[in-house]
Amino acid sequence: MKFLIVGAGGIGCYYGARLLEAGHQVTFVARGAHLERMQRHGLKVVHEDLHFNRAVDAQAMTPLMQQHACAEYDLIMLALKSGATSDWLTLAADWLNRAETPVLSLQNGVDNEPMIAAALGNARTLGGLAVRIGGHIIAPGHIEAKGPAQIVMGHWPQQAESNTALEALAQTLNAAHIPARITPDIRYELWKKLLINNGVNPLSNGVNPLSALTGLDTRSLTADPVLGRTVYAMMQETAIAARADDVSLSEADIDDMFALISQFDAIKTSMLVDREKGRPLELDEISGAVIDRCQRQGCHATQTELIRCLLQLEVRPVQWRPLTA
Numbered sequence: 668m669k670f671l672i673v674g675a676g677g678i679g680c681y682y683g684a685r686l687l688e689a690g691h692q693v694t695f696v697a698r699g700a701h702l703e704r705m706q707r708h709g710l711k712v713v714h715e716d717l718h719f720n721r722a723v724d725a726q727a728m729t730p731l732m733q734q735h736a737c738a739e740y741d742l743i744m745l746a747l748k749s750g751a752t753s754d755w756l757t758l759a760a761d762w763l764n765r766a767e768t769p770v771l772s773l774q775n776g777v778d779n780e781p782m783i784a785a786a787l788g789n790a791r792t793l794g795g796l797a798v799r800i801g802g803h804i805i806a807p808g809h810i811e812a813k814g815p816a817q818i819v820m821g822h823w824p825q826q827a828e829s830n831t832a833l834e835a836l837a838q839t840l841n842a843a844h845i846p847a848r849i850t851p852d853i854r855y856e857l858w859k860k861l862l863i864n865n866g867v868n869p870l871s872n873g874v875n876p877l878s879a880l881t882g883l884d885t886r887s888l889t890a891d892p893v894l895g896r897t898v899y900a901m902m903q904e905t906a907i908a909a910r911a912d913d914v915s916l917s918e919a920d921i922d923d924m925f926a927l928i929s930q931f932d933a934i935k936t937s938m939l940v941d942r943e944k945g946r947p948l949e950l951d952e953i954s955g956a957v958i959d960r961c962q963r964q965g966c967h968a969t970q971t972e973l974i975r976c977l978l979q980l981e982v983r984p985v986q987w988r989p990l991t992a
């Protein structure tokens with residue numbers, strides 16, 4: 668198959684390397700120093716059972732659209748940060764609309780698929796999740812990844828019957844050592860993953876011990892009694908928020924997700940890595956989604972609101988003025 672991976676960073680490069688190893692054609696869309704390095708020296712991906720280091724086809728989005736038709740690709744995998752989805756859909760609208768290629772989002776958050784569906788229609792929208800993976804750019808052109816790195820995917824917004832094209836895609840991914848599972852209810856899965864992301868990503872933030880938040884990996888966060896309880900409380904708020912989208916998350920779902928993240932490898936969250944690199948955080952897309960939906964239901968996600976507030980103060984430090992000024 669021919670894959671286009673848009674936003675080829677930690678997640679996109681890991682899955683792309685697996686697909687290349689399995690003999691598929693993969694084009695990586697990236698930018699800046701990371702793109703330049705991939706174009707000149709290839710891509711290196713290190714995982715406990717993958718040591719990938721070779722030349723790859725890496726391009727920027729605008730020249731790619733000038734040289735290639737969207738219809739050339741069998742699948743577009745979207746692995747941008749969620750805050751970039753809307754701009755990408757706008758940038759690529761005409762190009763995308765001249766084809767039928769499906770788009771599979773692998774992003775965190777619950778608002779990417781609705782945006783893709785609004786632009787391209789439900790039939791081309793595949794919801795998806797990168798599960799049990801920690802993957803990051805540690806230097807331009809160099810990715811380190813941990814975990815079994817599964818994909819959960821399904822037609823947007825729901826899938827009543829089995830679908831041969833999606834089943835074929837799942838087989839292709841599994842054959843490429845990407846454990847993939849189809850779900851009939853991707854909205855539920857996206858919200859279930861958001862339990863973890865709203866629980867750990869914002870609280871993990873911080874660059875050094877003087878920072879307002881923690882700078883901790885997922886294990887240390889969940890193992891600390893006070894912080895662990897806060898993670899759990901933010902998960903409970905996420906479950907309340909999900910009701911606004913008619914998604915029901917049970918206490919057992921919260922317990923499962925808490926157990927999963929506390930037992931998984933100690934990893935840096937993608938938000939902590941963004942913070943360390945001075946990049947925008949997926950704060951509106953993760954915590955904002957929870958806060959807004961709780962407000963719509965007439966309640967407050969107080970823990971999530973507090974952590975977002977602290978984080979916003981941290982990211983944009985208060986300018987202290989001398990009392991005499």
Ligand SMILES: NC(=O)C1=CN([C@@H]2O[C@H](COP(=O)(O)OP(=O)(O)OC[C@H]3O[C@@H](n4cnc5c(N)ncnc54)[C@H](OP(=O)(O)O)[C@@H]3O)[C@@H](O)[C@H]2O)C=CC1
Binds near residue numbers: 696698728949
């Ligand atoms: N990393 C992880 O372990 C996990 C991440 N996720 C989710 O997966 C998604 C991707 O995360 P992750 O892989 O960490 O993200 P990364 O930041 O590592 O990768 C995204 C890449 O896309 C690039 N990019 C952004 N905008 C454009 C553009 N307009 N054109 C070309 N390239 C662009 C970024 O460049 P630049 O750096 O210049 O912005 C970056 O290289 C997120 O939603 C995240 O929450 C889910 C599970 C685990």
Ligand SMILES: CC(C)(CO)C(=O)C(=O)O
Binds near residue numbers: 867938
């Ligand atoms: C759950 C976690 C922490 C790792 O998969 C993640 O999704 C992230 O880092 O954004």
